[in-house]
């Protein structure tokens with residue numbers, strides 16, 4: 214394996230900032246060709262999955278390394294439906310959380326607390342971990358929708374076991390069934406966000422799992438990592454920016470001004486892609502389609518204009534978080550749920566990577582390149 218540095222205590226090379234380009238694990242879950250703009254899950258091109266697959270099928274693929282046969286998919290759907298019930302203690306806790314709380318913080322806390330009610334918690338065998346992964350994948354959407362309803366003074370809506378995860382989430386959030394096309398767009402959005410190799414949150418999850426801490430600990434850490442604006446938190450920040458810009462005429466001056474001030478424009482740039490992110494291709498199309506369906510193309514058109522200015526000024530492409538923002542906004546989803554929705558999808562990739570880590574584990578413990586002083590004398594406190 215290609216690694217950046219020697220493991221001996223004395224050999225210290227130049228450390229790539231942010232571990233850029235460092236290969237830190239072997240994985241058969243997914244790969245990215247950042248030059249050609251190709252993303253695969255277990256060898257299957259993301260475009261084929263977006264065209265033909267469902268989120269549930271992708272969950273199976275990420276956990277088992279191959280597409281399910283019909284009976285296996287049915288079995289997974291049944292297991293997910295059977296696992297949807299969130300323990301009453303967690304729902305009680307959600308009722309007591311301040312309404313103003315950030316839903317990502319709520320999700321992080323709720324996922325951590327799920328372990329109290331799971332007899333498999335603290336086990337890392339494949340069988341127990343698959344049961345936990347199933348519970349987490351089934352329960353994250355229920356928790357996010359329940360908190361949104363509670364903070365709006367409404368009772369949570371129970372999931373319908375016959376619905377898929379995408380349709381169920383929109384149903385639980387609104388208390389009414391979404392349209393078929395909207396539910397399919399949401400399902401594809403979940404497919405597109407499911408996995409992305411060793412991104413920051415997945416890496417976090419693997420580092421925690423590699424200590425043989427359990428899956429709840431690893432996923433709680435991964436949610437924390439996803440929440441930051443340089444990672445999954447960017448989708449909410451994109452929509453805030455679009456609302457602040459407000460009109461297509463304001464796009465050019467706003468973006469130029471932000472760049473002149475050396476500010477990051479949310480939803481642009483990527484550590485791996487140097488060309489179009491293949492997921493943005495789909496989400497751009499969904500942003501337009503949802504805008505057309507709602508008779509409001511403003512956010513899509515502003516996004517196109519931002520894209521044009523960013524390409525001209527910085528040569529930067531939109532990432533997965535850019536067009537998901539206006540797509541979800543046109544679905545009427547509150548801004549602060551965009552990142553929890555990312556987690557509802559990425560739980561499949563996180564758990565797949567955690568399973569892979571447990572299966573062939575070694576503690577992840579790199580070295581730091583020490584750049585501080587040495588041989589500094591200890592000065593007693595009264596003499597400093």
Ligand SMILES: CC(=O)SCCNC(=O)CCNC(=O)[C@H](O)C(C)(C)COP(=O)(O)OP(=O)(O)OC[C@H]1O[C@@H](n2cnc3c(N)ncnc32)[C@H](O)[C@@H]1OP(=O)(O)O
Pocket residue numbers: 231442443444445447476477478479480481482483484485527529532533534
């Ligand atoms: C699901 C995801 O996590 S996708 C990423 C979501 N995050 C965002 O959209 C936040 C905005 N984007 C960014 O901050 C970055 O592009 C990241 C964090 C995604 C990648 O960061 P890095 O690989 O570390 O790139 P880095 O921040 O070093 O940027 C390289 C150069 O491009 C510029 N740049 C990168 N992204 C942006 C941006 N969004 N807006 C303006 N300039 C940018 C940097 O200022 C830097 O320019 P310089 O060399 O002149 O100083």
Ligand SMILES: O=C([O-])CC(=O)C(=O)O
Pocket residue numbers: 406408409410411412413444484485532533
């Ligand atoms: O891969 C990354 O660095 C960020 C990420 O999670 C994604 O793009 O989906």
